[in-house]
Amino acid sequence: MEHRIPRFTLEGVKDADVSVHPFSTEDELGLKLTRFRRDGHDGDVVLLVHGLTSSSDIFVMPEIRNMASFLLDNGFGDVWALDFRMSSHFPYDVETRDDSLDDIALYDHPAALAEIRRHVGADRRIHVIAHCLGSLSFTMALFAGTTGPIASLVCNSVALTPRVPRWSRLKLAFGATVFEYLMGLPYIDPRFHHAPPLTRRWLFARAVSLFHPECREPACHMQSFMWGSGRPAMYVHANLARETHTHERLADLNGASGVHYYRHIRKMVAAGRAVRRDPGDPRHAALPDDYLSRARGVDTPILLLTGDRNRVFTDSNIVMHRLLEKAAPGRHELQVLPAYGHIDPIIGKNAHADVYPLIIDFLSVRRAEMAAAAQGRGAGSEHVDAVVVGSGFGGSVAAYRLAEAGLSVVVLERGRAYAPGDFARTPAQMSRAFWDPAAGLYGMFDVWGFRAFDSVVASGLGGGSLIYANVLLRKDERWFVREHPLPGGGYENWPVTRADLDPHYDEVERMMGATPYPFHLPAYAGTEKTHAMQDAAAELGLEWRLPPLAVSFAPEPGAEPAIGVPITTPAYGSLHGDARRLTCRLCGECDIGCNDGAKNSLDHTYLSAAVHHGADVRTLHEVRAIRPRPRGGYEVDYVVYAPEAGEGARAARSGPRRAWARCARSGASAWCSPRAPTAPPTCCCATAPRSRG
Template sequence: MSTDLHHVSIAFAEVMKGYASPGASTFEDGAALGRDAGHALSLHVTVRIADLAAFLAEDSHAGTLEGHVESALLGGVCPVQSGVFRLMPDTADLNRKVMYYAVKCVTPAGEPFTFVGRKQVQHDAPLDLWHDTTTLFTNVFRGHINPDQPELAEVWLTGIIGLGVMDFAQVLRGLRATDRKGRTSLEGLLAFGRFFAGKLWDVYGPHLPPAPSQPRRRYARFTTEGVTGANISAHPFATVDGLQLQLTRFRRQPSADVVLVVHGLTSSSDMFIMPEHRNLVQTLLDEGYGEVWTLDWRGSCRFTYNLARSRYNFDDIALFDLPAAMHELRRHIGREARVHMVAHCVGAMTTAMSLAAGLLPGVQSAVLNSVAYTPCVPGWSGLKLALGPWASDYLLGIEYYNPSWRRQPGWSVGKLLAMGADLMHRECTSPECHMLSFMWGSGEPALFNHENMLDVTHDRLGDLFGGVDVHYYRHVHKMVGARNTAVKFEPRNPRYAALPDDYFQAAATLRTPLMLLQGQDNRVFLDSNIRCHERLERIAPGRSRLHVVPGYGHQDIFMGKDAARDVFPHILGFLKEHAHD
């Protein structure tokens, strides 16, 4: 006799244990520090699904949680007041599901907090099903917050907890499906089991890669329509080593505080003026900064300098590009205006290098995203950095790496590499996204979290990112090999005599206040700015401030659809601390 699954409920208990540490950090760092300090964290919950038919039909696949959170850091046992569970709903990645746990609790001392944990179910390593389905990446936030928008909340604890083999066996033994009369429902157990197994098959089963998308260009390349209410003017200038670069001025009114914004390698100033969402330049203008300037340095995809082999390295940017840009900027705004800088990725690291070398005098404050003086990269990235430049130059004969190779007509080594990247990446249908993940970082995707990106942004990645000469990779590799420290590439070359051999040590005398910004899910430079802050505190206490943004990666800090809501308020708050009243 068929059972109406609307009248079937599911219940099972989970106990997940691990470690966490106070303050915002990456999950791995939080767990490691917590383990060293003996800071245990555990979640003891019963999952309840009241209506199995509705659970199976709804996209969220949601249930409720009851139980408690326990940690000495929280004062002991903290009962759950309310809780939400979601079992492997679809995500913005085609090959990823999540198991989501969010509970609101109060400590024994009466302080409210919100516990948010996610199991990331994605087949991105061999034999990873067990790890993915038993490992909960956890943040504990002060206060009862909206757990779906944690970016503006204060992180209390960060860490990783999980199920052991015996814990998992206990979950299976305790799984119950009951009808409205309290009887065991075999049909309910089978339906729930089929659902769970089907979701796992969707992720871990063999599948062909998706066909490449065919996006329609909705915005012209290099458009400025994302900024309104400002006079826009271009200001080309030359570097001492003979390159022409460009500053773009967005002027609404005279201002004593001027902001200079610096992009990352192979992107351009376009990443700060995107029309599809509220961008950084528009936000700064609307918040009272009457003049905002963007810099396109030699790594910009607006130029062709990256589309041939060269021997440029990061020292060239720190020595030639940034000081020349500051000189041109001062020529227009005068010596009295206070300059603040917001920089991203390699633009942030070279800004930090130039500041440490004393080549950017008068900078009042600087916000540096993702990396500054201590570049750290994933293991897969380290292997690519070690072998990629040699293989590209001497084995494959590649002039530069191009994220748009897959769409080029005809055949080439680059196009074959792009097709290989497509085979390895099933998270989306964009060849440009796949190549960018291959070129930068390690992950599916590497540069950002897909859920933070608008479709129109994702469709135009080939316009927003350009090619890169692999020699820059050699400098990253040298820095990583120098105990994750920004160092000069050729210390004996007289061309760079004005620069310090070790930029981190030179930063000990730096007086410019720094905000080190870090996406918690950064898969390009990992926890570089977290480590930078820790190390700077030892040689220049109080000179830097760290802010980690939960739910964000590398590029979405500026290009994400909700960056104006989730990220920019932190940047604005720091700038205002160092601006005129």
């Protein structure tokens, strides 16, 4: 049979050193880890854990921007993918074994972590992202104390409170017995469709497909039967790439499942929580009978993910979060993903825009908190030289110059980071691209209503530069007036002249790559709007000129403009990692976010330069208050955003946190909104750097 995408391929992860690390468990099974490392990275480690029927393949799929690559591109340069005993890379799922999730919690995960620590050292922080029964079993191991210290844990679909639809409960009750004793099989395989005609496997696959008219892929039908109740059950069809939703590819990604695991899941579903399968088994004596009983003692922050169309484990993680909130209020978080199901938060074609950034934000916050704690500052009260509120034109310039001057700088931006390709385009994406945390919306567009007009402002890393039209005009020198009478009395008086500001204008234009539209070149001479403006100016007798635009028409300064060619990364690098930027393609989408990266927005310029000089830029952080301290400096209170489930959802992922700074610079909101934090009107630093743009 033809495989359009090679089975078990690693081609989905580019520009990384790849190594495979086999290891053995205490109960004598051979497993493996695959390591993806970039540029000798020696920071935090991320471990990826698959679920039942799948493998590490779901994290490295070449047909999408996969999770392993996304982590590498966003500052987590040491990623390990585990294949444990549930993996389709091994034959264990189709053998007559009787493993349980207790075995995985006791043997597989501790052995994998020991192997990682053998290579990276015991002092490296390890974050874990786990899916399905990999998530359930890893959480069991964490709560049982078999993992050692874990910096943070992300659980997709289910953790310690498995809940399933009614039809699934019926299948759990009788499925294992039916398959083992009536069909003589210890497993169910999505490839049963290709069994010899008229065999029990072939007939069963045909029977299952009769109840799934929603598509023509037999593997999709069988996986829905194996693990859920829906048409389909595992995902939302529209969320998969066309190359993914084929029979062969689906069967590769989610293979045969041993039915013996169903017995343990059935017991947990009946109990409403993770429990040992056989409390009398002496091999598992070190494990708790009830894993949730140790919830208060687990200090690892957990991010619980679930799609709002999860037809496999329904509201399992919502219930889990509710229980954890009672045991440890504010420690753990919940993200309900609109229009997502069970596995598409991992393998979906747009997961890199809808889901992965939420994970990156969670890991980044935890990394920063632990780094602060390691330096003796404490996670809840950091001490820095300067806190910059907002990352628009005012905030980004301040962050860069303060960091360049050697100060410790933290930038707090309420919105997300948007790399090229992350901006919403489809109707479904645009419907969620608005900023309203109370409604669980964390998109870029924030619509403000005033008495006489409305305004759309940006909520994202780079502020208004993400959605403005790129025009950089210098203020007319005739406007720099002194003692100029105002209507109704009073005077307008500018303390500076245009000549005072010209050196700073020069510097900003250089940083922003300002250049006129190359109208004189054949490739650009046919733009009708430019011709129309030229004709209108001539008819009105007005001067016509091309203003400076913060757009890359050429791959580097001084080069010949060309359409859609790669842009050379500046010496200060990019905070988006290796995300590729292309010169302007004349698509006219500047005001809704440039997915080519041709727009020289502040994230590509001042903020990347600030990060290069050591600034700590944090997204989804909104400042609530700034107060001067009696002995100098400022206290800055902020919250960290994340969507929550249910009506009246909370907008903050935790209670207010606090930073102490010698300087507090508010660069939030061009409208000086009443929603902006209470703040001093200026930036005051004991060691202020030279003032320039």
